[in-house]
Amino acid sequence: MEQPLAARNHQCALTRRMSHLTLNRLSKRYGETVAVADVSLSVARGESVALLGPSGCGKTTTLRMIAGLIQPSAGAIEVLGVDVTQVPAHRRNMGYVFQSYALFPHMSVAANVGFGLDERGVGRSERDRRVAAALSQVRLEGLSARKPRELSGGQQQRVALARALVIEPDVLLLDESLSNLDARLRDAMRLEIRDLQRSLGITTLFVTHDQTEALTLCDRIAVMHAGRVEQIADPVTIYERPASRFVAEFVGRSVVLPVERSEAGLVLGGRPVRTAHPVPESRALELFLRPQRIALAGPETEAGAHNRLGGVVRSHVFVGDRLEVLVDTQAGRVTVETSGAGAVAQPGDAVSLIWSPSDTLVFARAAP
Template structure:
């Protein structure tokens, strides 16, 4: 048995199914992301784990002991809320000490552990400030310190970076991951941001309509999506309708492609896996190829997005900045390794 086990968790609100048969195993010291769009059940799953919501069915075990019906205050879990939920009338130090005071820890021990927590999140010397006197990133660190100071068995992060601006969010991703690794603390992180999930966690559980659609490492989720939803939600993908002729041969843009596909299927290819070459360049073994014309190109910093049109459809190719980009209207070939192609059933309208 893994350190943390979720087995068949279900939760309904009236006729609405929020979480539907979610099972998940997490090893001690592992960081796992629950990734998905709003309403997919990820926060409800986290709140059931924390003891803030009671499951209708299923079981939760921690370190070999079942805790499904255990009150939240007896689960020893640190929870960082999306809004941080800091007490505005208390100092930073008192906010961090709150959980220790509730547990009856001796005053001298509280002072020592609060100082350690402040140093851990790089807020040493700011203990006497009030939350309103801190920046958003500093408030986020206070909330993290408050969750860590109780020395929890599991750290739970609920969209805890969503209120920060893009640059600060990027910095905090790396900082939180560094702290998690240094402490070796088991962590579950709820997010709708795929970059956060890909960079902060050992594994990712992609949730869809209350269920886990796929769980795996970042490369597995990105390069080998198990479902159409995962392929569309994680990263960007070109979705190209596949046609079949009377002999059953597959084609895209009325051009034959070496793919095995049933009726009503679409071809998925990541823009980063494609490249643009002259139409006259021969196709190597194991490569797929489409021809079209450049509609436009857009510079976006570290790469250029080139939109190619052909056969009644469009696709995007991401090319590195600094290389020659074909002019608008130019006839080009788009090539990619056939192994990068993924085929999924077309969704009903």
């Protein structure tokens, strides 16, 4: 595995500044229905990008178009500057890991992994060597003679990964690859895939509806909604500076409060409130806060340059790794997340909620 990859890295050095995978206004329509609309994306060599969104947002359709399994209605796909939009799937050299793994049930693990090498006319001894290397890469040595049905879900996932990697694909495409595993295994596989992806330096596109997967695995995230890309950015920016109301709601937990516009500025629960970010033109506005960015303080605390909102603690919810404090304010009920350590305001206590203008995001209110 090492040698050809090194050779490929050298070859790619010439094109390093060029985008490795480019989607140019990619669209897919089914009759009247628009599945994917004008998706443009540029992925650098070795970069991993997540397509994150709820089911039906067009992320899997986009991935299938990249693999050549679906023909786009419009737009272009380029790999290393070469337009592959019209190239059939079997000549694209994309490693695709299916949600169901799609292992060949009639073939052994070794035959599954070797399938792509057979199709490339790789000789028997070379093939066996690379299959063994790929299986050891995913820590499945000794299982090569098994049939897929004799493996656990996690092992099947590894076979699918090895099968996609052994052909040394230009791009690795993973379609909800972790969603069929139980929570503990998913965490372990997530780290394993990330390490493998980084050490191989392979350009990777993940499709997922799981924000944790996207935030932990990827260099950048493209949040998709209704066939469009709402925002493309690194995980921190996606989380801290969501570009739209949808992104703010979909990624992470939010406190959403109605906010009014007055001549002096924004008004929340009868008090002025500041934001460090642009405010949309719309008349009906909503304020978004991350619950763990709100500090609980005594009722008479001076907020200074920060925003302050008074309220009364209503109840506590213990969630294990954190304590959620529900506070009734004039602007509505607010959930504050605390570590639960130290003295916590008790139900009935008057408190101040304090947060920074840079953590204050304002979006147009969603249509009712």
